[in-house]
Amino acid sequence: xxxxxxxxxxxxxxxxxxxxxxDGVDVSGHWSTFIRSRVVTDYNEAMQEEVAxxxxxxxxxxxxxxxxxxxxxxxxAVNPDFNPRFWIYLVRMGMEAELLxxxxxxxxxxxxxxxxxxxxxxxxxxxxxxxxxxxxxxxxHTPKSPAMVFxxxxxxxxxxxxxxxxxxxxxxxxxRTGQALQQDWLIEMAKRLVRHLPIGLLARLGFSAAIxxxxxxxxxxxxxxxxxxxxEHAAQRSALGLDAPDSPATTREGA
Amino acid sequence: MNDSILIVGGGPAGxxxxxxxxxxGRHSVLIDKAERLGGAPILSGYAKLVPSGEWAKDxxxxxxxxxRGDSLVEVHTGATVRSFDGSPGDFTAQLSDGATVRAGAxxxxxGFTHFDSLNKPxxxxxxxxxxxxxxxxxxxxxxxxxxxxxxxxxxxxxVAILLCVGSRDRQIGREWCSKICCTVSANLAMEIRxxxxxxxxxxxxxxxxxxxxxxxxxxxxxxxxxxIKYIKARIAEVTSDGTKLIVKGEDTLVKRPVTIPFDLVVHxxxxxxxxxxxxxxxTFGVELEPHGYLARRNTYGNMAETTRAGVFVAxxxxxxxTIDDSIGQGHAAALSALGSLGAAKATA
Numbered sequence: 341x342x343x344x345x346x347x348x349x350x351x352x353x354x355x356x357x358x359x360x361x362x363d364g365v366d367v368s369g370h371w372s373t374f375i376r377s378r379v380v381t382d383y384n385e386a387m388q389e390e391v392a393x394x395x396x397x398x399x400x401x402x403x404x405x406x407x408x409x410x411x412x413x414x415x416x417a418v419n420p421d422f423n424p425r426f427w428i429y430l431v432r433m434g435m436e437a438e439l440l441x442x443x444x445x446x447x448x449x450x451x452x453x454x455x456x457x458x459x460x461x462x463x464x465x466x467x468x469x470x471x472x473x474x475x476x477x478x479x480x481h482t483p484k485s486p487a488m489v490f491x492x493x494x495x496x497x498x499x500x501x502x503x504x505x506x507x508x509x510x511x512x513x514x515x516r517t518g519q520a521l522q523q524d525w526l527i528e529m530a531k532r533l534v535r536h537l538p539i540g541l542l543a544r545l546g547f548s549a550a551i552x553x554x555x556x557x558x559x560x561x562x563x564x565x566x567x568x569x570x571x572e573h574a575a576q577r578s579a580l581g582l583d584a585p586d587s588p589a590t591t592r593e594g595a
Numbered sequence: 596m597n598d599s600i601l602i603v604g605g606g607p608a609g610x611x612x613x614x615x616x617x618x619x620g621r622h623s624v625l626i627d628k629a630e631r632l633g634g635a636p637i638l639s640g641y642a643k644l645v646p647s648g649e650w651a652k653d654x655x656x657x658x659x660x661x662x663r664g665d666s667l668v669e670v671h672t673g674a675t676v677r678s679f680d681g682s683p684g685d686f687t688a689q690l691s692d693g694a695t696v697r698a699g700a701x702x703x704x705x706g707f708t709h710f711d712s713l714n715k716p717x718x719x720x721x722x723x724x725x726x727x728x729x730x731x732x733x734x735x736x737x738x739x740x741x742x743x744x745x746x747x748x749x750x751x752x753x754v755a756i757l758l759c760v761g762s763r764d765r766q767i768g769r770e771w772c773s774k775i776c777c778t779v780s781a782n783l784a785m786e787i788r789x790x791x792x793x794x795x796x797x798x799x800x801x802x803x804x805x806x807x808x809x810x811x812x813x814x815x816x817x818x819x820x821x822x823i824k825y826i827k828a829r830i831a832e833v834t835s836d837g838t839k840l841i842v843k844g845e846d847t848l849v850k851r852p853v854t855i856p857f858d859l860v861v862h863x864x865x866x867x868x869x870x871x872x873x874x875x876x877x878t879f880g881v882e883l884e885p886h887g888y889l890a891r892r893n894t895y896g897n898m899a900e901t902t903r904a905g906v907f908v909a910x911x912x913x914x915x916x917t918i919d920d921s922i923g924q925g926h927a928a929a930l931s932a933l934g935s936l937g938a939a940k941a942t943a
Contacts, residue, residue, distance in 0.1 A: 377855055383855060461815075
C-alpha cells in the first residue's frame with residue numbers, strides 16, 4: 341500500500357547520500373525527509389482579483405471545483421501534475437507559495453480548449469491558464485518564454501510598420517533570446533533561396549530587408565494601436581500593483 | 596358535532612390554515628403560546644425572506660394582519676392547550692388562559708425550535724462574542740443596524756459562515772438536513788456583501804443543498820455576482836488569538852489544514868423539533884417520528900394526517916421546512932380538516 345505521507349515530502353528538501361558513514365555507522369540514503377508544516381494560515385484575497393484583471397482570467401471566481409477541466413485536459417493526460425482545477429483553487433484562495441511550486445509547468449497549456457467546452461460554469465479555464473502564466477511572468481516569478489519574446493518581436497514590427505519583414509523578425513528574435521544568427525539551417529536556407537528563387541523576387545527580398553518598408557499612411561493606425569496597447573498594459577500592471585510600464589520608445593526601439 | 600377548527604400555532608402554516616378556512620366561511624380558533632402571531636419569521640426577526648426577497652415583517656406581518664382582521668378567526672395569544680379530548684367532529688380543548696374551545700378538528704402548526712449553538716462548544720458560540728448565529732445576522736439586518744462584530748461594533752472585514760451547525764451530526768443526535776440553511780446562508784452572504792462591499796465572505800460546507808431553483812438565485816448568483824467563496828471543509832474548532840477569531844479545519848480540496856483569522860463567524864443553525872413536541876404529542880395523543888417531529892400517517896393519500904383521526908399537522912412541525920412550503924401545507928391541512936368534518940357529519 342502506498343504511504344500517503346511520502347507524497348508530502350518536498351523533493352527540493354531531500355538530501356541524498358550514496359555513501360555516508362557517521363561514527364562507523366552507515367547512514368546512506370535519503371536525508372531531510374521531514375514534512376514541513378502544511379497549514380494555510382491566511383488567504384491572500386488580492387490574488388484572485390489580480391488574475392481576474394488579466395485577459396482570460398475574468399471568470400475565475402465562478403469555479404466550483406468540479407474537476408471537469410482537469411479531466412478533459414490534453415496536457416494532464418501526459419503530465420498528471422498539470423492540474424487546472426487545482427491552480428484555479430490556489431489562485432482563488434491566494435495560496436501563492438503552493439502555486440509557485442508549479443510555476444514551470446503552468447505555461448505548458450496547449451490551448452486546445454477542451455476544458456473551455458466542458459466547463460459547466462463558463463469559467464474559461466484555458467483563458468485562466470493564460471492569465472496565470474501572464475501573472476507569474478509580470479510578477480517576475482518566471483522569465484519571458486521564447487514564444488512570448490517571439491510574439492513581442494512580431495507584434496512590435498506590425499505595430500511599427502504595418503508589415504512583417506521575416507529576416508528582421510528572425511534577427512531580432514535571435515538577438516533577444518541570445519541565439520547566434522549564424523545557424524547551419526539558416527545558412528543552408530539562405531543558400532538555397534539564392535540558388536532557386538527568380539531574380540526579381542530576390543531583388544524584392546533584398547530591397548525589403550534593406551529598407552523595411554511600411555504600410556502607406558500607417559502612422560495614425562500605429563498611434564491608435566500603441567495607445568490602446570499601452571493603456572492595457574498600464575491597467576494590468578496597476579491591477580497587479582506594479583510600476584508603470586516601460587515607455588514604448590525603449591521597448592520598440594529598432595523594431 | 597362542532598364545525599369550528601382549532602389551529603395550534605400562529606406561524607406561516609397556522610396563519611395560512613386560518614385564512615384558508617375563513618375564505619370558505621369556516622370559523623377557526625387560532626392559538627399561540629407567544630404574545631404575538633407570526634411564528635419564527637416574526638418572533639426571531641428575520642430579514643429578507645427566501646425566495647421572494649420580501650421583508651419578513653411585510654410578508655408574514657401581512658398574513659398576521661389579514662387573520663387579525665377576520666371575524667371568522669378567534670385568536671388566543673399567550674395561551675397553550677392544557678387538554679384535548681373527544682373524537683372527530685366533537686373535540687374539547689382546555690386552554691391555559693381558562694377558555695374552553697369546542698372544535699370538530701384540530702391542526703397542529705407548532706413549528707420548530709432553532710438549534711442552540713451552545714451544544715457545539717468547539718465552534719465558539721457563547722465563548723467568543725463575535726461568534727453569532729444566522730438568526731442574529733438576520734436581526735442585525737432587519738433592525739437596520741447592519742452587520743457588525745458584537746464585541747466592539749466594528750464592520751467585519753472577513754466573515755466565515757459555517758454550515759450544518761446542528762444538522763447532519765450524529766454526535767449530537769441530529770441526523771437530519773435542516774434543508775434551508777444553505778440557501779439562507781447564501782442569501783445572508785449576499786446581503787453582507789451588499790452592505791459591506793469590502794468584506795470577504797467564506798462559506799465552509801460539507802455539501803451545498805440549495806435545492807431546485809435556488810441553485811441559480813442563491814448558489815450561482817452568490818458566486819458569480821457577489822464572489823462569495825465556498826470552501827469544502829467541516830470546521831474542527833473556532834478559537835481566538837486575542838484579536839481575531841481563528842477558524843481551524845481541513846481544506847479537503849487541497850488536503851491541507853487551515854487556520855484562518857476571521858472577524859465574524861456565523862453558525863448556520865439548523866431546525867430542531869419543537870422543544871414542546873413531547874408535551875404536544877401527549878396532550879393531543881399523536882405520535883412523533885424517530886427524529887422527534889410530529890409523525891404524518893400518510894405521505895400520498897390524504898395530506899396532513901397525524902396518527903390521530905381528526906388531528907392534522909402542517910409546516911415545520913413535521914420536519915425542517917421552508918416558509919412557502921409551510922404555507923402550502925397549512926392550506927392542505929385546512930382542506931383535509933374540512934374533509935374530515937364532512938366525513939364525521941355523514942357518520943353522525
